[in-house]
Amino acid sequence: MEINRCSRCGNFYVSNGPVCPNCTIKDNAEFIKFKNYMESNEEQTSLDEISLATGISQTNLTRFLGYDNGTLESSDYSTN
């Protein structure tokens, strides 16, 4: 067990996910939105543009970009 600090709300939590349990649902939804946007926009876009188009903050976009290509499903995001 490890105590992490949530990248979204700053709360401390004990879990393996990248954000706290309170933020997991919202984070998942935004990650899907982000992935869809990236898939439909093959040419390079700036974080600014992605943020404007998706409504996701640049901080979260930076974090999403750091994830390995769509491996979220197999990570610790399992819903239980």
Ligand SMILES: [Zn+2]
């Ligand atoms: Zn949180």
